[in-house]
Amino acid sequence: xxxxxxxxxxxxxxxxxxxxxxxxxxxxxxxxxxxxxxxxxxxxxxxxxxxxxxxxxxxxxxxxxxxxxxxxxxxxx
Amino acid sequence: xxxxxxxxxxxxxxxxxxxxxxxxxxxxxxxxxxxxxxxxxxxxxxxxxxxxxxxxxxxxxxxxxxxxxxxxxxxxxxxxxxxxxxxxxxxxxxxxxxxxxxxxxxxxxxxxxxxxxxxxxxxxxxxxxxxxxxxxxxxxxxxxxxxxxxxxxxxxxxxxxxxxxxxxxxxxxxxxxxxxxxxxxxxxxxxxxxxxxxxxxxxxxxxxxxxxxxxxxxxxxxxxxxxxxxxxxxxxxxxxxxxx
Numbered sequence: 001x002x003x004x005x006x007x008x009x010x011x012x013x014x015x016x017x018x019x020x021x022x023x024x025x026x027x028x029x030x031x032x033x034x035x036x037x038x039x040x041x042x043x044x045x046x047x048x049x050x051x052x053x054x055x056x057x058x059x060x061x062x063x064x065x066x067x068x069x070x071x072x073x074x075x076x077x
Numbered sequence: 078x079x080x081x082x083x084x085x086x087x088x089x090x091x092x093x094x095x096x097x098x099x100x101x102x103x104x105x106x107x108x109x110x111x112x113x114x115x116x117x118x119x120x121x122x123x124x125x126x127x128x129x130x131x132x133x134x135x136x137x138x139x140x141x142x143x144x145x146x147x148x149x150x151x152x153x154x155x156x157x158x159x160x161x162x163x164x165x166x167x168x169x170x171x172x173x174x175x176x177x178x179x180x181x182x183x184x185x186x187x188x189x190x191x192x193x194x195x196x197x198x199x200x201x202x203x204x205x206x207x208x209x210x211x212x213x214x215x216x217x218x219x220x221x222x223x224x225x226x227x228x229x230x231x232x233x234x235x236x237x238x239x240x241x242x243x244x245x246x247x248x249x250x251x252x253x254x255x256x257x258x259x260x261x262x263x264x265x266x267x268x269x270x271x272x273x274x275x276x277x278x279x280x281x282x283x284x285x286x287x288x289x290x291x292x293x294x295x296x297x298x299x300x301x302x303x304x305x306x307x308x309x310x311x312x313x314x315x316x317x318x319x320x321x
Contacts, residue, residue, distance in 0.1 A: 054303070054304070055304065055308075055311075058263070058300065058301075058308075061263075062263040062266075065263055065267060068270055069262055069265070072270075076079065076080070077081055
C-alpha cells in the first residue's frame with residue numbers, strides 16, 4: 001500500500017513540474033522574440049529594451065517557480 | 078536529503094535560532110563591514126574601494142531617477158531599494174561560499190542519522206523571503222499614504238461611487254496580496270531550487286558537475302536580487318500615483 005502511495009506521489013511530482021513549465025517557457029520565448037525584433041528595428045534603444053525584457057522574463061519565470069514549489073512540497077513534505 | 082524547513086540549532090530565550098538565520102546574520106555583518114571599510118577616511122580623490130562604491134551608487138541612483146522622475150520621491154525611495162538589492166545579492170552569493178552548506182554535525186531523527194549544517198543559504202528559508210516581501214509591500218503602502226493622504230489612497234481600494242470602480246478596487250486589493258505571495262515565492266523558489274540542484278549534481282559527479290551549475294547560480298542570484306529591487310521600485314512608484 002505504501003509503495004502505491006509513493007508511486008502516486010512520484011507521478012504527481014513529475015506531472016506537476018513537467019506540465020507546469022510548458023506555458024512559461026513558451027511565454028519567455030515570445031518575450032525574447034519581441035525583444036529581438038525591437039532591438040533589430042531600433043539598435044539605439046537596446047539598453048532600455050534589455051531592461052524591460054529582463055523584468056518581463058522574471059515575471060514569466062515566477063509562474064514556473066510556483067509550479068516548482070508545488071512539486072517540491074509534494075516530494076519533501 | 079534536503080529538508081524543506083530550516084533546522085533549528087539552538088534556542089535562545091525561547092526563540093529558535095536556525096542555520097539560515099545564522100547565514101543572514103553573517104551576510105549582514107559582511108555588508109556592514111565592507112561599507113564601513115569603504116567610507117572611513119573619505120577623500121576627494123577616492124581610493125579603490127571607495128571608487129567602486131561611488132560607481133555603483135551613482136549607477137543605481139541614475140537608474141532610480143530615470144524610473145521615478147520626481148527628485149523628492151527618489152530621495153525617499155533610493156536607500157530602501159538599493160539596500161534590498163545589496164542585501165539580497167550578498168545573501169545569495171554567500172550561499173555559494175565554501176563552508177556554507179557543507180560543515181555540520183550529525184543528528185539522529187527518528188532512527189536516521191542526518192547531517193545538520195551550521196550555515197544554510199539565507200533565502201532558502203521561506204520565512205526570510207516572506208519577511209523581505211512584507212517589508213516591500215508595507216513600504217509601498219506607507220509611501221502611498223504619506224504621499225496621497227489616507228482618504229485618497231484608501232479610495233484606490235474601497236470606492237463606492239461606481240460599481241465598476243468598486244470591483245476594480247477589490248481587484249487592486251487582491252493584487253496587493255498576490256504581490257506578497259509572488260515576491261516571496263519567486264525568491265524562495267529560485268534559491269531553494271538552486272540548492273537542491275547543487276546537492277543533486279554533487280551527488281552524481283562530485284567536484285566536476287556542480288561547476289557549471291554554480292556559474293548558473295551566480296547569475297541567478299544576481300538576477301533575482303535585481304528583479305526584487307526593480308519590482309519594489311515599480312510598486313513604490315505606482316503607490317504614489319493616482320488611480321486612473
